[in-house]
Amino acid sequence: MAEKFAVTRLPGFTTIAVVAFVALYAPILTLVAYSFNASESAAAWTGFSLDWYRLAFQNDEVKNAALNSLIVAAFAALISTTVATLAALGTTRRAAFRGQTAIYAVINQPLMVPEIVTAVALLIFFSSVKLATGYTGLGYLILAHAAFCIPFAYLPIRARLEGMDLTLETAASDLYASSWQTFRHVTLPLLMPGVLAGAMLAFVTSLDDVVITEFIKSPGQDTLPTYMLGQLRRQMKPDVNALSALLLAVTLLLLAGVYLLTRKRAD
Amino acid sequence: MADVTIEARNTIKAFGQGTQAVRALDDVSIQINRGEFFTLLGPSGCGKTTLLRLIAGFEMPTSGQILLDGIDITDLPPNRRPVNTVFQSYALFPHLTVAENVGFGLTMQGRPKAEVADSVARMLALVKLEAMANRKTSQLSGGQQQRVALARALAPKPKVLLLDEPLSALDLKLRKEMQVELKRLQTETGITFILVTHDQEEALTMSDRIGVMSAGKLQQVGSPKDIYTRPVNRFVASFIGETNFLPAMGVAGGAKLGCGAVVDGVAAQGAVTLTIRPEQVRLTAADEPGAIPATVTLLVYFGTDTHVHLALPDGASVVARVQSPATGEAGLAQGQQVGLRFAPGAVQVLED
Numbered sequence: 054m055a056e057k058f059a060v061t062r063l064p065g066f067t068t069i070a071v072v073a074f075v076a077l078y079a080p081i082l083t084l085v086a087y088s089f090n091a092s093e094s095a096a097a098w099t100g101f102s103l104d105w106y107r108l109a110f111q112n113d114e115v116k117n118a119a120l121n122s123l124i125v126a127a128f129a130a131l132i133s134t135t136v137a138t139l140a141a142l143g144t145t146r147r148a149a150f151r152g153q154t155a156i157y158a159v160i161n162q163p164l165m166v167p168e169i170v171t172a173v174a175l176l177i178f179f180s181s182v183k184l185a186t187g188y189t190g191l192g193y194l195i196l197a198h199a200a201f202c203i204p205f206a207y208l209p210i211r212a213r214l215e216g217m218d219l220t221l222e223t224a225a226s227d228l229y230a231s232s233w234q235t236f237r238h239v240t241l242p243l244l245m246p247g248v249l250a251g252a253m254l255a256f257v258t259s260l261d262d263v264v265i266t267e268f269i270k271s272p273g274q275d276t277l278p279t280y281m282l283g284q285l286r287r288q289m290k291p292d293v294n295a296l297s298a299l300l301l302a303v304t305l306l307l308l309a310g311v312y313l314l315t316r317k318r319a320d
Numbered sequence: 321m322a323d324v325t326i327e328a329r330n331t332i333k334a335f336g337q338g339t340q341a342v343r344a345l346d347d348v349s350i351q352i353n354r355g356e357f358f359t360l361l362g363p364s365g366c367g368k369t370t371l372l373r374l375i376a377g378f379e380m381p382t383s384g385q386i387l388l389d390g391i392d393i394t395d396l397p398p399n400r401r402p403v404n405t406v407f408q409s410y411a412l413f414p415h416l417t418v419a420e421n422v423g424f425g426l427t428m429q430g431r432p433k434a435e436v437a438d439s440v441a442r443m444l445a446l447v448k449l450e451a452m453a454n455r456k457t458s459q460l461s462g463g464q465q466q467r468v469a470l471a472r473a474l475a476p477k478p479k480v481l482l483l484d485e486p487l488s489a490l491d492l493k494l495r496k497e498m499q500v501e502l503k504r505l506q507t508e509t510g511i512t513f514i515l516v517t518h519d520q521e522e523a524l525t526m527s528d529r530i531g532v533m534s535a536g537k538l539q540q541v542g543s544p545k546d547i548y549t550r551p552v553n554r555f556v557a558s559f560i561g562e563t564n565f566l567p568a569m570g571v572a573g574g575a576k577l578g579c580g581a582v583v584d585g586v587a588a589q590g591a592v593t594l595t596i597r598p599e600q601v602r603l604t605a606a607d608e609p610g611a612i613p614a615t616v617t618l619l620v621y622f623g624t625d626t627h628v629h630l631a632l633p634d635g636a637s638v639v640a641r642v643q644s645p646a647t648g649e650a651g652l653a654q655g656q657q658v659g660l661r662f663a664p665g666a667v668q669v670l671e672d
Binding site for chain 1: 376377378397398399400403404405407409411413414415424425428429472473476
């Protein structure tokens with residue numbers, strides 16, 4: 054009998070795996086460690102301190118940027134998840150139709166088109182809108198983020214829908230539920246874990262975007278990542294480490310949430 | 321005159337387009353009476369489930385009509401038909417409790433909360449699941465889930481209850497219990513039950529009437545006894561119970577078998593097929609006058625009964641079912657010469 058190909062049995066597999074993990078995680082761990090460094094220099098460890106966190110929390114610019122980030126991410130997640138839910142319902146609840154592949158491509162377009170291209174395109178488009186309306190608020194960022202967050206919200210929702218037993222909806226209609234009642238009382242509650250997972254993924258994706266935000270933000274407007282980038286350009290200061298560590302913590306927390314919601318249930 | 325609840329008139333259901341279209345239902349007409357336990361019986365793919373789905377409203381017929389109490393409901397969606405279904409997979413709502421599942425239909429109809437709670441309690445008592453009201457359905461056994469599905473479908477007091485192979489997922493012992501349970505529920509509620517099954521024994525034991533289906537057509541409709549003792553064609557005869565088929569030629573006063581023996585008292589013309597159930601074949605001494613001579617080829621022991629396989633002089637085979645002690649005491653053995661007779665009136669002449 055032919056043996057199954059197993060990548061884990063190739064010579065050097067363990068070594069390469071260790072090197073890859075170190076390359077991926079050592080910088081992150083170093084960053085987190087140095088966010089607790091008492092010294093202002095990144096070169097030497099002089100003792101444990103929470104000063105950089107305190108400093109970051111006291112900084113008004115940081116607070117402003119964090120607030121912007123949260124507002125943009127929250128609204129972008131809300132909008133993209135709503136659109137993604139409708140898109141998922143439209144693409145899974147029926148037999149295969151003509152142009153299905155094209156529709157998937159359109160929905161997932163932000164995953165494939167280079168971000169910089171989208172950024173330049175949005176910059177040009179929004180500039181003319183700004184000129185015409187005079188509006189310079191967070192709306193542009195929210196819309197732009199909502200657009201590129203759609204595929205991240207779409208995928209877990211679609212996966213959840215594809216795993217759902219259509220007989221349940223037939224049963225609901227048999228038991229006198231109108232199509233709206235069926236959606237409200239059966240489809241949506243069963244879809245909820247997928248919707249929440251999609252919303253969290255969209256939120257995280259929006260939270261750490263730099264490229265598109267950098268291009269289309271109005272002057273003086275900053276989200277946390279663009280603020281940090283600006284700080285680094287001037288002077289390397291450990292409060293950026295502290296902010297990075299905080300962003301990392303939020304992201305990990307949300308991804309843990311996604312994992313809990315999408316894993317297969319025991320029952 | 322019988323009081324008709326559900327009627328299908330010349331219903332045709334075709335799947336697919338043009339030349340590739342397949343008729344799952346080919347011009348089926350049927351009348352089902354109020355308070356009746358009616359079974360649609362047939363092999364998989366015979367169209368019985370399609371007919372059930374047309375009555376439920378999950379599918380629209382390609383042509384023909386479905387009537388409920390004489391009113392055309394062909395175009396009504398499922399949520400506007402006073403007809404409920406017990407699904408083969410049960411289709412219980414996993415995010416709701418047992419009580420919420422049972423109350424779903426009434427809640428969707430907008431009944432007051434007190435009335436729903438009242439009805440749920442009565443239904444759970446009917447299926448003996450009072451203690452499970454607040455459980456999630458995933459915490460129940462297969463048999464309990466089946467009962468929740470029944471209670472859920474009965475709670476809105478439908479005019480007709482449709483059951484799509486409801487017992488197929490249960491093991492044999494539980495299936496026997498549920499057969500009795502279903503019959504009891506039907507008698508207690510007085511609701512018309514339409515059961516779909518491929519299990520002929522289930523159909524015979526539970527039904528008031530059976531409709532046997534094959535290839536999208538209704539082959540025969542009648543009481544279990546009618547269907548068993550007077551099958552109209554070869555399909556019905558072979559699908560329900562075991563039977564013998566013997567080619568014969570019509571002669572004056574009877575039909576002549578291939579071996580030359582004449583079976584009296586059957587009206588046949590030309591080439592026909594005779595059918596007789598194994599329990600209607602009587603064994604006699606080999607030399608008894610008028611008996612058809614035969615040789616025992618095989619004895620198969622079934623506990624209370626033994627199946628005696630026999631060969632007629634022309635090679636045609638016949639199976640006789642006799643009570644087990646008789647074989648031992650009578651000393652039946654393979655290779656033995658015996659005589660056989662057919663019980664009077666038990667031989668049927670088939671159309672094809």
